[in-house]
Amino acid sequence: MRKVNQYYIWVISLLVLSCGSPKNEKEVVSAMPVYKDVPYIQNYSIKYNAQDMELSEVHMDRNGVIQVLSSKGVLRTHDGQFLYPGILxxxxxxxxxxxxxxxxxxLYQNQFVYLDDKAVLSNAWAGSLYLSHDLPEAKILAAGDDFDFLISDGKALQFLSKDxxxxxxxxxxxxxxxKxxxxxxxxxxxxxxxISSFDATTNTLKTTQQEQNLTSFALIDDKLIVGTSDGYFEIDSRTSKKIGETQKKLPANEITSxxxxxxxxxxxSSEGAFKMRDDGKFDYYYGKRWLPGNVVxxxxxxxxxxxxxxTDAGLGQIVFEEMTLxxxxxxxESQVRNRHIRLGFNANLVDLDHGNIDSGRLSDSDNxxxxxxxxxxxxxxxxSVTKSAVxxxxxxxxxxxxxxxxxxNPVPGFPSRSFERSGYIEKLHDxxxxxxxxxxxxxWKSTTxxxxxxxxxxxxxxxxxxMDNDLKDRAITLIDTLMSHVVRNDLYMVDFDGKPTTWGKWNPEYVNARPKMVGDxxxxSSNIIGMLQTAYHFTGKEKYKEKAFDLMDNHGYxxxxxxxxxxxxxxxxxxxxxxxxxSESWNHSDDEMYFVGYWGLYxxxxxxxxxxxFKESILDHWEIERPEKEGAWNIMTALTGTSEFDLGEAVWYLKEHPLDMVSWDIKNSHRKDLEFIAPNFREQTTKEVLPPDERRVQRHNGNMFQLDKIGNDGGEEFSAGDIWLLPYWMGRYLGVISEPQPLK
Structure with missing residues (x-):
């Protein structure tokens, strides 16, 4: 979601980009946009859970103390930090x-003021505030000026003042x-x-009747913003007249606060909280990524x-913190190293107990x-950018x-999907x-x-x-090892059983058996040409070049x-x-394979x-992917040297990505503020894609337009290694994202 006080500073500069030429070839100089990495506002939530009680009101005083009024008295927060919920x-x-x-x-002057069955009182001001009242069932309190207060028991109003x-x-x-x-x-x-107004200087009460079921309100400028059970409307506080129609195109229409x-x-609302942005749209805070419960x-x-x-289940404290990309x-980087490295693999943390990141286990994956x-x-x-030893x-x-x-594994040149210590197979996937x-x-895991x-x-x-060290030679060896296996086996990846794996097939007999409109x-074709080019570029072996041209010249690749x-x-x-x-629908895993493969293709x-x-093909693909605002695909497109690759949307993706990468349940299909479109082959559900922090945590092979994710609520934490760090560091390497800059 678009945060407050974001800083988008754009500069156009001439950059020398290594955009696909051999090292001894002249580099292409292009006019490229560059994002200047100055501080922006990142938000996240600190949650405090509560059970078996009714919660009604929350405030923080000038000392940073948070108190909550409940059916069991006044509560305060205990413990609680990002990813580690506290309690009330x-x-x-x-x-x-x-x-x-x-x-x-x-609050009055940012100090707590309490209402009980006898008085309005406070511990501030040396405890001198104590104003008796005669509404023993009073439960509503508002502070005015000069220690003036208006209270109510729901039926009567009483004004209290020191003087x-x-x-x-x-x-x-x-x-x-x-209010x-x-x-x-x-x-x-x-x-x-x-809606009534009370002038304390004249003791005058004026009331305007409304026809709707009112629920909550707020004052802003000269307007009253009035919530109902089905949307909200505005009233001019100077005339007490309604302004316009009731607004119902909201993330949730049953307004509670x-x-x-x-x-x-x-x-x-009864389905989360939302904030109106300057553009009239909303930032939506739903689910346990943000809130202990959804009834606010x-x-x-x-x-x-x-x-x-x-909320009905506790407190969500939305924190806004200044940081750079x-x-x-x-x-x-710390998240990955602390919790997501399994035997050197970049892995997910699964079997979490309601989002408790210390309760999970590292899982194997097909991928x-x-x-x-x-x-x-x-x-x-x-x-390459930082020369970091880490x-x-x-x-x-x-x-x-x-x-x-x-x-x-025993198969020459065949990469396993994964490996694990023996004795645990029955506990693993597949x-x-x-x-x-x-x-x-x-x-080891087969069927790669x-x-x-x-x-x-x-x-x-x-x-x-x-790389300029031994890793360079090790990488070239693996390129040659894998591609020798593929070429030796007639462009198939052959498993331990001597048969091609289900998907490791680049042979013309298989590829061209698909009608032209079928994405596979x-x-x-795109992937194998990029793979063969990479192998030839680094090994110099003619067999790779010859095979690639045979596919292109004789088999239509x-x-x-x-x-x-x-x-x-x-x-x-x-x-x-x-x-x-x-070809039942658009394959977003294919999108991932295309763009990862474009590095070698171009x-x-x-x-x-x-x-x-190849540049024409990449830009053609990028153009159709633009609605997804996918950070990695936009940044990868920059390798072609094009000056238009939606850098702004790539930065939006990086900024809007939640720090909390736990798989909380997400729901958006009920929202009235979204513009839905007709069912389609690409499975795009809305005209505009939602920000990453309003949708499920997902890798680049997911449908960015999926609106809901229900099930396994808080059961898994994804690694940022592939999801976020790849587009960011690629952008830094390509020079389209600057090093961190201070605000001037």
Whole structure:
């Protein structure tokens, strides 16, 4: 979601980019946009859970103390930090207050002021504030000026003051809230079907009846923002007349709380909280990424710049912190190293107990090779830019794992999907894919697919090009090892059983069996040409070049890979069943394979003529992907030297990505503020893609337009290694994201 006080500073400069030429060839100089990495505002949530009690109101005082009013008295926060929820517990700090029947409280001069069955009182000002009242059931309290207060028991109003005459009157409605307008010296009273104003200087009460079911309100400028059970409307506070129509195009329409914070409107609802942006759209805070529960009870401003969102299950403190993209990268680097390295692989943490990141286990994956190669490439880019010894060591450890994928199985040149200590197969995913190695202590995972293969070649190509140490030779060896296996086996990846794996097939007999509009024909052609070019570029072996040109000249692979993306579509009725299955909808895993493969396709092109064609193909693909605002694909497109690759959207992706990468449940399909579009082949659900922090945590192979993710709530934490660090460090290497800059 678009945060407050974001800083987008754009400069256009002439950069020398290594955009795909051999090292001794002149580099292309292009006018490229560059994002200047100055501090922006990143938000995250600190949560405090509560059970078996009703929660009603929350405030933070000038000392940073947070108190919550509940059915069990006044609570305070205990412990609690990002990713480590605290709890709300009974506040025993001051025993005399604990013993009172506190029924309401508010802030005055940023100090806590309490309401009980006898008085308005406070511990501030040396305890001198004590104003008796005669509404024993009073529960609503608002502070005015000069220690003036208006209270209510839901039926009557009573004005209390240190130096003004008291006032009391019944009201013909159920009072819900009272707010004070200091500029007008007026208290506003919200009832279920009325809005009243009380002038304390004249003891005048004016009431305007409303026809809607009112729920909450806030004051901003000269307007009252009034929530209902179905949207909100505005009232001119000077005339008490309604402005326009009731607004119903909201993330959730059943409004439960409204607050004006730093000139921005915050809404609580029965389905999360949302903030109105300057452009009239909303930032949506739903689910346990942000809130302990989704039924919002109260919203208030923290004195430290945070926003307090009280829910039926506890408190969500939304924190806004200034950082640069580099700062965010440093956090994610720690996240990966602390919790996501399994035997050198970039892995997910699973089986979490309701998001407890210390309760999970590292899991194997079908795509251990792919996710690790993407993280490995990120660390190579990082090392190239920073010469960080830590990044270099990360590369070495990941490379150890990647090399062992080849050596742990008996098939020459075949990369395993993964490996694990023996005896745990029955506890792992896909037990039928696991095989015993020659070492009785270890098992390896078979059936490796094409997405692993292209990931391998991408990372090794980056390493072979950018490293100036032993890792360069190790990378070239693995490129040659894998591609020799593929070429030797007639462009198939052949498993332990002597048969091609399901997806490791680049042979013309398989590829060209697919109708032209089926995406697999294009993707397999694009990938294998990029893989063969990479192998030739770094080994110099003619067999790779000869095979690539044979595919392009004699089997139509150049035509295949140049097929326009707009023409990728479902197979016709007379096609084979396999082709129909492959083309039921847009394949976002293919998008990932395309863009990862574009590094070798464009950068190591055999000649300038091909490079021009490959650039055309990449830009054609990028154009159709633009609605997704995918950070990695936009940054990868920059390698072609084009000056237009949606850098702003790539930076948006990087900024908007949540720091919390736990797989919390997400729901957006109910939202009335979104513009939905008709069902389509690409499975795009809305006109505009949602920000990453409003949708599920997902890798680059997911559909960015998926609106809901229900199930496994808080059961997994994703690694930032491939999701975020790859586009960031690639952007740094390509020079389109600057090093961190101070604000001037």
């Amino acid at each position: 517990m009974k506040d025993k700090t001051y025993r005399p207050i604990t013993d009172k029947n506190i029924s309401g409280f508010t 003004k005459a008291p006032w009391k009157e019944e009201i013909d409605d159920q009072v819900l809230e009272i 004070y307008n200091s500029a007008k010296k007026t208290f506003w009273i919200l009832g279920t079907q009325s 409204i607050a004006a914070i730093d000139g921005q409107l915050w809404f609580g 009870k109260h919203i208030s401003q923290g004195t430290n710049g945070s926003v307090l969102v009280l 580099f700062d965010k990268a440093q956090y994610y 251990d090779g792919l996710w690790t190669t993407m993280y490995l490439a990120a660390e190579v880019f990082r090392y 990044a270099l060591q990360n590369c070495r450890e990941a490379m150890d794992a990647m090399e062992r994928l080849f050596s742990i 037990p039928d894919r696991w095989q015993h190695s020659n070492d009785p202590e270890w098992d 697919s094409s997405d692993e293969a292209i990931g391998h070649i991408f990372a090794y190509g980056v390493m072979a090009e950018l 024909r294009k993707i397999n 150049l035509e295949n890979l140049m097929w326009p993306m707009k023409d990728v579509a479902p197979a016709p009725d007379d096609a084979d069943d396999w082709s129909k299955m492959l 950068r190591y092109a055999f000649n300038d003529t091909l490079k021009t064609k």
